Amino acid sequence: MIRVLVVDDDFMVAKVHSGYVERTDGFSVVGVAHTGAEALRATRDLRPDLVLLDIYLPDMDGIAVLRELRADPATVDTDVVVITAARDVDTIRSAMRGGALHYLIKPFSHSALRDQLRHFGSLHEKLNRLSRASVAGQRDVDDVFGARPPAAGTLPKGLTLQTADLVRQALQDHPDGLSATECAQVTELSRPSSRRYLEHFAATGNAEVRLRYGGTGRPERQYHWRQ
Incomplete structure (x- = not known):
């Protein structure tokens, strides 16, 4: 806490x-x-x-x-x-x-402050992970200082860095992948909003899309963060 x-x-x-x-x-x-x-x-x-x-x-x-x-x-x-x-x-x-x-x-x-708190929470966790290591690599340092953005290039209009970081963290915490619905539940975002960020990550090569086949109906898009 x-x-x-x-x-x-x-x-x-x-x-x-x-x-x-x-x-x-x-x-x-x-x-x-x-x-x-x-x-x-x-x-x-x-x-x-x-x-x-x-x-x-x-x-x-x-x-x-x-x-x-x-x-x-x-x-x-x-x-x-x-x-x-x-x-x-x-x-x-x-x-x-x-x-x-x-x-x-x-x-x-509330959502504006919530995004900042979640961004701080992510930073807090990154620093805690670094404190458990004897040395840090440049990638670790860039991640803490924000030099490496959560997606390549400039975010499209309507997307924010803090929320993109939240979705990225959710994908990294779930290596088996997340659908847009599952991502929305994890991040407490709406499903359309989650899908926009997930599709952006897929378009920029940060995430991989795989199809999840169920018993009936269309296959569901499942997003995996590229390590």
């Missing part, structure tokens, strides 16, 4: 975002903070894996909180995703340079 601290000055917004987190499999809210000081204290005390950090806080801005988290040996390893209404480029640049993993602009939907 990945432990999350939600930081937002608005009590109702914090409650909504906490609900989004709790509805995402594998994630749990361990605390909520409404000021910068509370965020720093809660991060030190609770040691969450991830902080969802607002920028507009009553006592200090989120960028200052982010910098303090990075400067403190007790919290330097805690990951941060910024969630804010701030759209100015300076703030976005400061968040990126401060070490934020991502930047979500309010208001956002």
Whole structure:
């Protein structure tokens, strides 16, 4: 279970975002903070894996909180995703340079946050796997840093990198292959959406399609990730 601290000055917004987190499999809210000081204290005390950090806080801005988290040996390893209404480029640049993993602009939907949480979960698992190895190859490093995209080339319009990574992970976790219906069940996506990503992987050569024959009716397309 990945432990999350939600930081937002608005009590109702914090409650909504906490609900989004709790509805995402594998994630749990361990605390909520409404000021910068509370965020720093809660991060030190609770040691969450991830902080969802607002920028507009009553006592200090989120960028200052982010910098303090990075400067403190007790919290330097805690990951941060910024969630804010701030759209100015300076703030976005400061968040990126401060070490934020991502930047979500309010208001956002449950699915938008869910995609980011799942992306973080995938990254968390990759780093855990690397920590069990004595050395890492370039392919492993590229996978963690995102230098190797989940599919070759630019994703078609309407497809997102985070969801593509989710479908890719599902295929890699099921070496016997998945149909579009099975992939939709695993990823909690709709069947048409799952099929679009699966067909994209097949078209780019990342996945192989095999026909699964049943007792009656048309054979079902089964997708296998190419190792």
